[in-house]
Amino acid sequence: LSLSLNGSIYRNTTIHHSAKHTSFIHLTTLHLPSLSSPNQIAMALQQGENRVVVNVNMMKLEKLLCMKGGQGESSYANNSKAQALHARSVVHILEETLDLVHLQPPPPPHHHQSAVFQVVDLGCSSGNNTVDTVEAIIKHMIKRYRAAGLDLPEFAAFFSDLPSNDFNTLFQLLPSDGGGVAGVEYYSAGVAGSFYKRLFPARSIDFFHSAFSLHWLSQVPERVMDKRQSAYNRGRVFIHGAKEATVAAYKQQFQADLGAFLRARSVEMKIGGTMFVVCLGRTSPDPTDQGGAGLLFGTHFQDAWNHLVQQVGRALAISCRSVAGVLVDAHIGEELSEQLFLRVEERATCHAKELLENLQFFHVVASLSLA
Known part of the structure; x- marks a missing residue:
């Protein structure tokens, strides 16, 4: 299997399958080219506005989109155990990818600047998963440096998500003074902004990680919302x-967004750096056949708005709300949003057995290195 994207060629190296309802494809890159001009960057990253109505005002999607913050019942922090389980299922591929990262030699004698290994989690959200992942990455790199007999660099971790993300909850999960990984402290910071744009200085990052984030588009395609359009x-x-x-229309938007994402990372990544990406996948070649998790969150969410039904599937509704609640609140208001999610519960209860029997998650896992 090979994939050509914006001049970069990716070849499939391994197809993995787990008996625990997780399948994933491992891709590795041969070449990830840099952008040649600022004009190309501007064209690649040009974004429109998503037509979300909040008191008749138009808002940028990136100013609004986030997982449910805090630590309440419907918060993402308390409803992301499934993501944690799937992250553990691909940890062996993550470690294989980390083994490809170039180790930095110690600086020359009398050099006043120490080596720094910098890791980024893109789309970090606000739960424990991002902290656990970043610390696993740092721990593996410490092991590699010690095995090679090299002095340890300093470690810096950047947690990046949209400005609307609940960074306050996330920061409370970070190690307190004196904490760290394998006896080594690391520096941490939050970086707010869309990963479809540049977020870091050129050639500054050793390792990028992103899981279950790239399915979020930068905007709803304009044609999809225009009544005059066939789309x-x-x-x-x-x-x-x-x-x-x-x-x-959605395909075109996705291709533009993914191209912008890869272009930005190709500038920010150090030579010899690597990126590890986990995306939601599907088994059907038909993009309109959104089975498994897609149906779980999509059709029942949609049908609940159109048809009032009568019983409750609380766990599903809480999970839906942790992911989509902020957007729904902004679009229709908290009062109607409360009614909508009650109807999601009712529909889910009616179909609970069917949902549990058919629920599967499929992943595409890509490890990309900058030559």
């Missing part, structure tokens, strides 16, 4: 079962 997604908030023109 108008009438009566839907979801691509499942959508018409061809709607699919084409």
